[in-house]
Amino acid sequence: MTEIVVLGAGYAGLRTVRELSGTSNVHITLVDRNSYHYEATALHTVAIGTNEAEHITFDIQKAIPKDVTFKQDNVTRIDTQNKTVTLEKEATPLQYDYLVVALGFESEDFGIKGAATYGLPLQDIESAQAIRKHLEERLAAYNDSHDERDLHIIVCGAGFTSIELLGELVYRMPSLVEQYHLPADKIQITCLEAMPKILPMFDQKLVDFAVQFLADHGAIIHTSTPIDEVTDHSVISGDNVYEANTIIWTTGVRGSHVISDSHFDQKRNRVAVTSQLTMKDHPEVFIIGDSSAVPDPASGRFYPTTGQISIAQATHTAKNIKASIDGTPLSDFTYKSLGTVCSLGPTTGIAEIGDSGRIKLKGRKVALVKKMVNDRSIMEESGFANMMRNLS
């Protein structure tokens, strides 16, 4: 029996076990620290409270094929020499013939002073719920505190996550103002971005639309504003001090700490894999999703990390593992993006879809595209029943 161990039940891990399921003479073990899978691309909606956690999560055990063994445990270390994986609760390490590492991302603070202590990261369900709790508590506190910083929110970084989060925030803010009887003119939503331009992968007209939409709804983006320090009530960039009692830290992500804990050759917990998605010198170890850096043969650079590409890597990995078991050559991973969608709250957004982003969309129709993408992903990963539950 060939033992295949898959670490992480995110988009990549779940897809891998589904594709490998049914292979003869193979036993598959899937490990995740949670009993549930969550839609990482919708975390910002839970953080702002436009969505509940139960709408973007589902039970892993119910979503995986019957021939896959699921272990809910924390992965602590991978030993590629002995082909074992150490878990927190289980005394005996798992032995593998093939290993798929799909452990996802963690928030990156770049070692900026105060960021880890005072910034609220967005990296999983717990941190998303913590942001919502903090935000609502500070707004509710204003009527007693009369501290205007309770009405100020700073979003650090203006990447995809920040912009999508800002979109949800400006959508929900009017109802928060009403709920907590707040002075709307004193609410301040500020986004601080180090680079001179935001969302460089989008056409400038679409970026301008997004920036204008957010500004019209009260969220101001300051570009060329690199954050130097975060304190309990402020964010500092050069000589400028921005004050707020809610500081959301979304300046980018790194791979899983298990990668560095296992002493792999890595950069920001990402391993540069071969074009077959394997670890150099370890053709039996596949690293996919946000903990990997995958070379794009066309550009010579690494592919960007997205949920969409993680799923494509998982399908390719399953194909390569089957090829390896059969003794046939592994194939190189290539990828063509189906498009990029950036929501600005539940009712609008910007998108580039089709070949090389040929179709450019902005406004309400993007919300429909985004919903179709999300529902398709939920349907594929969890089955039709879960999709119906999420739609209801």
Ligand code: NAD
């Ligand atoms: P990101 O790296 O894309 O963006 C982080 C932003 O923070 C960057 O613009 C960076 O310049 C800025 N930043 C970093 N350090 C800073 C500092 N000290 N001061 C000010 N600004 C600073 O990270 P993300 O938005 O978390 O996204 C992570 C990954 O997930 C990306 O690959 C992204 O494409 C993907 N993602 C995709 C979608 C989507 O397709 N809709 C949604 C969310 C995330």
